[in-house]
Amino acid sequence: MNEYFYKCFNCGKEFSNVLIEKEFHYLCPECGTADKNKPLTGVLEVVYNYDKLKKNISLDKFLKNEPGKFWLYPELWPLEFLANEEIIKGISNEKLERLALNSSSFLKFNFEDYPIIILDETRNPTLSYKDRASIITAIKCIQLGVKEIVAASTGNAGSSLAGICARLEINSHIFVPKNIPDAKRIQIQSFGANIYKVDGSYDDAFDLCLEVSSAKQWYNRNTAYNPLTIEGKKSAAYDIFISSNGSIPDIIFVPVGDGVILSGIYKGFKELLSLGWIEKLPQFIAVQAEGSNALVRYLESGQFEFIPANTIADSISAGAPRNLFMAADAIKHSEGKAISVTDDEIISAQKIVAQNFGILSEPSSAAAMAGYIKLKNSNKISKKDEILLLITGNGLKDTNSLQGWNVSPEGLSYNEWLEKLEVK
Amino acid sequence: MNEYFYKCFNCGKEFSNVLIEKEFHYLCPECGTADKNKPLTGVLEVVYNYDKLKKNISLDKFLKNEPGKFWLYPELWPLEFLANEEIIKGISNEKLERLALNSSSFLKFNFEDYPIIILDETRNPTLSYKDRASIITAIKCIQLGVKEIVAASTGNAGSSLAGICARLEINSHIFVPKNIPDAKRIQIQSFGANIYKVDGSYDDAFDLCLEVSSAKQWYNRNTAYNPLTIEGKKSAAYDIFISSNGSIPDIIFVPVGDGVILSGIYKGFKELLSLGWIEKLPQFIAVQAEGSNALVRYLESGQFEFIPANTIADSISAGAPRNLFMAADAIKHSEGKAISVTDDEIISAQKIVAQNFGILSEPSSAAAMAGYIKLKNSNKISKKDEILLLITGNGLKDTNSLQGWNVSPEGLSYNEWLEKLEVK
Numbered sequence: 024m025n026e027y028f029y030k031c032f033n034c035g036k037e038f039s040n041v042l043i044e045k046e047f048h049y050l051c052p053e054c055g056t057a058d059k060n061k062p063l064t065g066v067l068e069v070v071y072n073y074d075k076l077k078k079n080i081s082l083d084k085f086l087k088n089e090p091g092k093f094w095l096y097p098e099l100w101p102l103e104f105l106a107n108e109e110i111i112k113g114i115s116n117e118k119l120e121r122l123a124l125n126s127s128s129f130l131k132f133n134f135e136d137y138p139i140i141i142l143d144e145t146r147n148p149t150l151s152y153k154d155r156a157s158i159i160t161a162i163k164c165i166q167l168g169v170k171e172i173v174a175a176s177t178g179n180a181g182s183s184l185a186g187i188c189a190r191l192e193i194n195s196h197i198f199v200p201k202n203i204p205d206a207k208r209i210q211i212q213s214f215g216a217n218i219y220k221v222d223g224s225y226d227d228a229f230d231l232c233l234e235v236s237s238a239k240q241w242y243n244r245n246t247a248y249n250p251l252t253i254e255g256k257k258s259a260a261y262d263i264f265i266s267s268n269g270s271i272p273d274i275i276f277v278p279v280g281d282g283v284i285l286s287g288i289y290k291g292f293k294e295l296l297s298l299g300w301i302e303k304l305p306q307f308i309a310v311q312a313e314g315s316n317a318l319v320r321y322l323e324s325g326q327f328e329f330i331p332a333n334t335i336a337d338s339i340s341a342g343a344p345r346n347l348f349m350a351a352d353a354i355k356h357s358e359g360k361a362i363s364v365t366d367d368e369i370i371s372a373q374k375i376v377a378q379n380f381g382i383l384s385e386p387s388s389a390a391a392m393a394g395y396i397k398l399k400n401s402n403k404i405s406k407k408d409e410i411l412l413l414i415t416g417n418g419l420k421d422t423n424s425l426q427g428w429n430v431s432p433e434g435l436s437y438n439e440w441l442e443k444l445e446v447k
Numbered sequence: 448m449n450e451y452f453y454k455c456f457n458c459g460k461e462f463s464n465v466l467i468e469k470e471f472h473y474l475c476p477e478c479g480t481a482d483k484n485k486p487l488t489g490v491l492e493v494v495y496n497y498d499k500l501k502k503n504i505s506l507d508k509f510l511k512n513e514p515g516k517f518w519l520y521p522e523l524w525p526l527e528f529l530a531n532e533e534i535i536k537g538i539s540n541e542k543l544e545r546l547a548l549n550s551s552s553f554l555k556f557n558f559e560d561y562p563i564i565i566l567d568e569t570r571n572p573t574l575s576y577k578d579r580a581s582i583i584t585a586i587k588c589i590q591l592g593v594k595e596i597v598a599a600s601t602g603n604a605g606s607s608l609a610g611i612c613a614r615l616e617i618n619s620h621i622f623v624p625k626n627i628p629d630a631k632r633i634q635i636q637s638f639g640a641n642i643y644k645v646d647g648s649y650d651d652a653f654d655l656c657l658e659v660s661s662a663k664q665w666y667n668r669n670t671a672y673n674p675l676t677i678e679g680k681k682s683a684a685y686d687i688f689i690s691s692n693g694s695i696p697d698i699i700f701v702p703v704g705d706g707v708i709l710s711g712i713y714k715g716f717k718e719l720l721s722l723g724w725i726e727k728l729p730q731f732i733a734v735q736a737e738g739s740n741a742l743v744r745y746l747e748s749g750q751f752e753f754i755p756a757n758t759i760a761d762s763i764s765a766g767a768p769r770n771l772f773m774a775a776d777a778i779k780h781s782e783g784k785a786i787s788v789t790d791d792e793i794i795s796a797q798k799i800v801a802q803n804f805g806i807l808s809e810p811s812s813a814a815a816m817a818g819y820i821k822l823k824n825s826n827k828i829s830k831k832d833e834i835l836l837l838i839t840g841n842g843l844k845d846t847n848s849l850q851g852w853n854v855s856p857e858g859l860s861y862n863e864w865l866e867k868l869e870v871k
Contacts, residue, residue: 121805127515132545148570148805150570150843186807209849213853215802219864221860222859222863227861231864238871374637380613381545381573417843419634419843422633425637435645440645440659446663
């Protein structure tokens with residue numbers, strides 16, 4: 024077992040991993056609260072013995088790891104590893120292979136003569152970034168000897184958990200709000216998850232999921248609530264570091280809804296700093312939809328205010344970002360900022376990502392590009408900056424958004440086409 | 448330039464690559480015909496100097512190649528390679544990296560206690576097998592100095608070409624029939640291809656595409672018609688060979704519509720045989736939808752008969768398989784067979800692939816699993832056989848097919864769920 028403990032992000036108290044995991048705590052046992060329409064308090068962070076890790080991990084060896092198979096570096100996960108042929112206790116290597124993320128996710132492009140790097144998460148096992156969190160939590164569930172894993176979801180987290188569980192041959196239970204988009208529901212159900220449609224909001228599904236998992240001692244993967252969701256999402260920092268052979272981008276654009284991806288990737292880079300492998304953090308730009316920009320407002324005013332979210336980008340639609348405080352911390356400590364973009368800007372960016380880079384992205388992912396364009400157009404980007412955009416989910420998860428700007432052309436007859444194309 | 452020539456599959460005549468490529472021939476200049484509602488005749492095959500290749504390629508070195516980046520083994524493609532830092536003439540390595548297929552496509556599962564290997568093509572750049580053909584033809588187009596590339600398509604081939612061209616920064620033109628499914632049209636358009644909707648059938652779109660490309664000297668990627676589509680599709684054989692470290696499966700299940708995937712993968716294994724790296728061919732099982740089984744009927748009767756196709760599996764729907772004769776040859780020479788499965792069997796297999804393996808597949812891909820189940824249930828599979836199924840396209844390309852067996856559950860209130868789940 025790796026050496027690690029849990030630390031509360033709010034009160035700072037530290038807890039042994041035995042206490043937290045054996046008693047199925049997720050939030051801080053002292054101050055944690057999960058209230059409706061509010062960010063969570065008492066989110067726990069996994070802390071390792073970085074001084075010891077520093078001595079035990081060789082940077083050269085680390086950089087030889089394959090991107091997209093983050094479980095291959097065992098020192099950095101709160102899991103049980105083995106020294107023999109099976110890498111991770113309880114899970115065959117054959118099963119682990121099924122979890123591999125897109126290994127060619129680190130792609131270089133040019134946009135209007137500016138270089139740009141895309142981290143393409145649209146080709147992960149269930150075609151989104153959420154797989155990083157699902158993989159770590161599902162492995163943990165198996166190692167805890169629990170046979171059922173649950174999550175509340177409006178879409179991608181649920182289909183991710185369902186798909187990863189199908190690959191690992193364990194059962195998943197997904198609690199969804201009544202208004203879940205049909206396409207997302209179908210993805211969850213297709214993978215054979217048990218689905219529970221709650222006559223209420225995402226918050227209701229979240230609460231019900233907590234109550235059921237607690238009563239039945241099922242393992243809970245609710246985003247932000249389970250600290251390993253943040254831990255899993257840190258893995259992208261390592262993949263970026265390996266893919267760029269030990270260097271890091273200057274600026275990273277992250278679409279932000281509940282704030283867990285931002286918190287996770289920030290934690291990954293913070294760890295690289297603790298290990299002495301990088302000298303400074305990249306700057307994080309949180310991009311939010313104008314109709315769902317609680318983080319932007321929180322950073323401006325210092326106050327959280329609940330405003331029901333309203334945006335086309337459903338994966339970053341969050342009136343009360345669960346992990347608001349940790350996300351705000353990532354922005355402050357990286358000297359970054361949070362900005363808003365309109366739904367129109369998001370759709371226009373979705374078109375650019377598809378046509379210029381050949382990547383179909385969900386509106387929520389395209390928000391990163393919309394934010395980049397916004398800063399670039401106001402001359403806040405230099406050609407010398409190494410820029411990375413997180414593209415977090417595949418556009419085919421939400422074809423409605425593509426429908427709007429791809430109107431069906433009129434059909435012409437064979438001869439009409441010949442004439443129009445000036446082929447006599 | 449690699450040493451290779453073109454050989455007609457029907458009349459056996461050989462042609463220099465200079466003649467074929469500089470004059471923009473695709474079919475055999477002597478006997479080639481592309482008639483409506485008939486298979487093509489005079490399909491050309493790329494032939495290399497295998498004796499020379501045998502001497503020049505080391506098996507050990509070859510097996511160290513990374514799966515999913517088939518352009519890294521330059522000896523086996525009819526393209527111009529360079530010895531300096533740029534691998535392929537005319538295309539930067541940065542662009543080539545964008546084309547990488549799913550590198551973790553070779554996955555091992557168990558199904559009802561029988562081992563099974565899935566070649567998972569659902570996470571390629573545009574989420575289908577077609578990318579293999581689009582990549583090779585698009586590179587060829589660039590090397591020929593042509594700026595426009597065209598294809599007729601009912602869906603996946605078109606979106607594949609459009610997506611690959613966006614990544615390579617070249618223009619694509621896709622000719623589609625009037626009845627193209629909306630979801631497929633949207634994928635093609637999203638990538639910025641020029642789309643031409645023809646008031647007619649796929650055959651009409653095919654003919655129009657030939658006429659326009661010929662008149663305008665645009666490069667034509669029509670499936671089967673352009674011999675490099677078969678060539679690109681052979682690459683899966685090499686990926687399988689590398690992923691299994693130099694061994695090959697006993698039986699391969701291939702969904703068959705126009706017959707190009709089967710012809711391609713068969714050619715790849717035939718080359719492995721010519722290179723002396725394997726001792727026998729795997730056995731190929733062509734799986735067709737009952738409502739589109741021209742190959743099954745041709746192998747039984749020795750006669751091609753046109754019957755309009757009618758199946759839910761639109762990617763293998765072909766009344767007149769363009770590459771029928773080459774596909775039939777693959778079955779005969781591998782001592783394989785062609786079988787039909789019903790649409791119901793296909794949908795049931797789609798469910799199994801999603802729920803047991805965590806892979807969303809198109810109906811056409813699930814046909815491979817349906818064929819496997821059919822043979823297994825009639826005791827024609829032994830546990831000792833190493834079985835591989837090609838899963839050729841992602842289910843999110845056609846969510847209509849998933850909708851049928853994933854009916855929306857009734858919503859219950861919070862308290863009703865607690866009661867139903869026996870949480871007090």
